[in-house]
Every structure is written in structure tokens, then in C-alpha cells.
Amino acid sequence: MNDYLFYPGCSMESSAKAYYDSLMEIAEPLGINLKEIEDWNCCGATEYVGINLIPAYSLIARNLALAAKMNNGTKTVVAPCSACYLNLAKADYYMAERPALGEKVNQALEAGGLHYVPGTLDIRHILDVIINDIGLDVLKSKVVKPLKGLRVAPYLGCMVPRPDYYHRWSDPEHPIELEEVLKAIGAEVVDFPRATACCGGHMTQIGPETAYELIRRLISSAEKYKADIMVTVCPMCQMNIDAYQAETNRHFGTHYHMPIVFFTQLIGLALGFPPEKLGFGTEITSTKEALARIGVEVPEAVEEGAPRRKKEEGLPMPPRLLKNVKGKPRNAEEAEQ
């Protein structure tokens, strides 16, 4: 067993419960022992740092100080959420790079009886742990049900491979780690060019039209490369692609249907866990059709909005109304993307 300090992050308790559930299932067979940081707090996401710097970094650093106090024989903190991972890593890195920041943050922490020496902890993402500590060979050896025939688009998103101050990833824009894990569990990985493109982040809340365009680029690209499903490591990416897909379709008059799940959910299937233990069925954009390809039956997810038309020739319609059909570019600009 490898021991780790675990920072789940707020999403894992709510919108990304499927990520949490599936990670908890696969941890034991993979030999990952996660000890939750006691009484951890929110990392501030991308919001606090845009308001007030020292409080934002002090909020993050409380978690680092609490983790450093924990005694389970390890100094490695694992975070599954991309924003949490980056915030924790950045606080540790910047407190050392900019001693003035480190001093102020520690002044604040001391008001709560805490202290953190930057560099004490190793902040890592769960994907990095699975690849580099557990290893692809061990992962492969645990696979009892290879996901043969499932075409997956590996979607790593932004905040795990970038800015990567610790040089943990193979490339900041075209990293191969997620692809390698998905190949190890027998999935057919499509050559997804938007693997680290942005999902829109918090723009789904504050500037939806900006977000819809970024979501459209992602799902249209995944569909063009004939992926059955997208696979992510990030709660925000999952939420935006999954829950805002119907809004995106309404906005553009498109009919995309591109489910997205967490990579730990697919690892769980390959390791032989039943889908209901891995959080399947909690998607807004149903995974039913995609997973039927590998003989997995999942509880039906509720679709938002009107039912999707299956075929473009379903009803006799004048040609001008048929332009927005599923999977086909609507114009030259879209065809290019």
C-alpha cells in the first residue's frame, strides 16, 4: 500500500460525487491508501484570488499547514480536482518563490495557530500517482474487463498539465498520461486534438455565451473524431460538458450528444466493479448508448430539455431546416475547427 494525504475538494462532495465514489472503489485494488486531511477547507477555486491575494493564499495554506501536521508517514498530498491541485501546488510554489508572500501568509496562519514551510509537502494529482507510483503494469494486471471497443476522447483540461511548475507532465499542451491510462484499461483512444483545451471554467455561470462556444468546440471535436465518450480528470470540465451540453445545443441549434465521465469510473469498470458503485447514472448527458457498446448497462440518466432527434431523416422536413443536424459542420468555419 502507498500512503497519501488526501485533499478531496468541495466538488467531490457534490457535483463530482461519481469521481469520489469511483476513486474510493479503485483505491484499494490499486494499493492507494488515502487519508483525508482533517477538517480541510475550500481552496477558493478561481474566485478568491481575484478578490484579495493574501486571504486567498492563506485559505489555501491552511490546508497545507493541516496536512503537514498529519502523521501517517507521508508528505505527499493527492488532489483529484484540477483547480484544487493547482491551487495547492501554486501556494506551495509561490510561497517559496516569493518569500514576502510566504511571510505574510504565515503571519495570517499564526492567527489560527498554524504555520507552513513551503516545500514541506509534495502536491500531486491522482493521475500522476496512478501512472508514476502505481504504474501502468500494475494497473494492467488488475484489469478483468478490458474496455475493448469503447472509443474514448482523453480530455485532460487545463489546470493539471499547466502551468506545471514542478515539471510533472510529459507536455503542457499534448501530454500522454491520460491516454496511457486509458490504453492500459483496453479502451480505444481517439487522437483528440482538444485534449487540453478549456471547458469555459466559471464562464458557464458569469458569461455563458463564452462558455457555450468553448464547450461546442470540445464536443464537436470529440464527435468528429468518432469518440463514444469523453473522459476527464476534472470536476469543472465534467460539469460544464455534461450539465451545460443541453444549453449549448439550444444556443447553437445543434444536437450533439457527447457523454463525459471521470477516468476513475472507467478504471472501475475495467477492474470489474458494477457501474452503480462507480457513480454511473448520475450524468445529465446519458452514458447509456456509449457503455452499451461494451456491454455495460447503466441506470438511465435524466436528459435535460427536449428529447433528442435520433436521425436527420426522421421527419419529412424542408432542406433548410435540416442544416443543424448532429455531427455535421454547419458552415465552413465550423468544419475547420
Add this chain to the structure above:
Amino acid sequence: MPQADTQSFRTALIQEEDLSLLEEVSMKTAGVSHLEMCIQCGSCGGSCPPAEEMDHTPRMLFAMLRAGMRDAVLQSNTPWICVSCYHCVVRCPQNVHITDVMYTLKSMAIRAKKYRDATAPEFSETFVDMVEKYGRSFEFGLATRHYLKHAPLRLVGMSTLGLGMLTKGRMSLTPKRIKGMPQLKAILDKAKELELTS
């Protein structure tokens, strides 16, 4: 880039009266921003997914910073459109921490009340309110408060989604509060008295 080069670059090319804004932003940014090292190559704007919606590309904004155009910079929507994807950061040949500079500009715009659209700043403030109250984020409270104020019509369209999130156990109606709230509050209260000054 060695520190000495940064220093000589500053003294050689920048007049003292222009330093204030550029240096202020750089100083208020979390790490070592390298902002004064910008060579105006435009890699940032060319890499930016939502660049077309920005009033100014990051490159242009940094030129404006150097020119001391305080109000124009703080009124620009650019930092609020930034999606924190870090594409520009990894492509910048001068290692400017562009995303972090955008965070600094947001906080400066909020303090100076110069932003032109309140949607984004108030979303951040609502998020922070929840965190300061509970120690964890609270999506249901955040979403309802935000939509009621800024997009009540969207709330109607979103109700199906909200219901889906609730029935699938992906959103809770009640917040989770950490045990160490007094400790967190003491830390944040102290932190609010402190500023980066060197």
C-alpha cells in the same frame, strides 16, 4: 531570467513616472510575475481561447500597463474574460505569469470599483462569502443567489438542470460547515490586514 537582468531592463527602458502602475501590478501578483519582461510578441493573445471577446488582448493590456493607463486597464473586460487555462503562460517566451496578473487586475478593479459589468465580480464575491461562512463552497446557495440577481430569466431554463443535479445527489440543499470555522475566520481576518508590499 536572472534578477539582475530584470533590474537593468527596468532602469534602461522605463521612465520613473511610468513605473508605478506596472510595478504596482507586478508587486501585488502572487509569485514573481516577470511582467516587466514582456516583449510584446503577442503569443498570449494568439493562444487565448476567448480572446475575441476581450476588449484588449493580454499583450495590448500589458502595453497599456507600461504606459500607465490605469483607468483604461482597470475598466477593460480582459481579466474577467480570462478563463484561467494557462495556455498563454506556457507559451510566453518571457515566462510572464499572465493568469496571475489577470487575478491581480481583477482585485485592483474591484477595489477601485472600475469594472463595467458587475456579474463576474459579484459572482466571485458571492463564492467567497459562502467560503468565509462555511469553509466549503456551497453550490446551491451560490447558484440561486447569483442567478436571482444577475440572470433571473436563466433560472427558469436552469430549473430542470438544477432538479437533475438535486435528484442525482450532485447538489445539496444545505451547506457543509467545517469544524475549524473560528480558526479559519481568525486566519482570514488577519490576512485581510496584510498586503504584499515588497
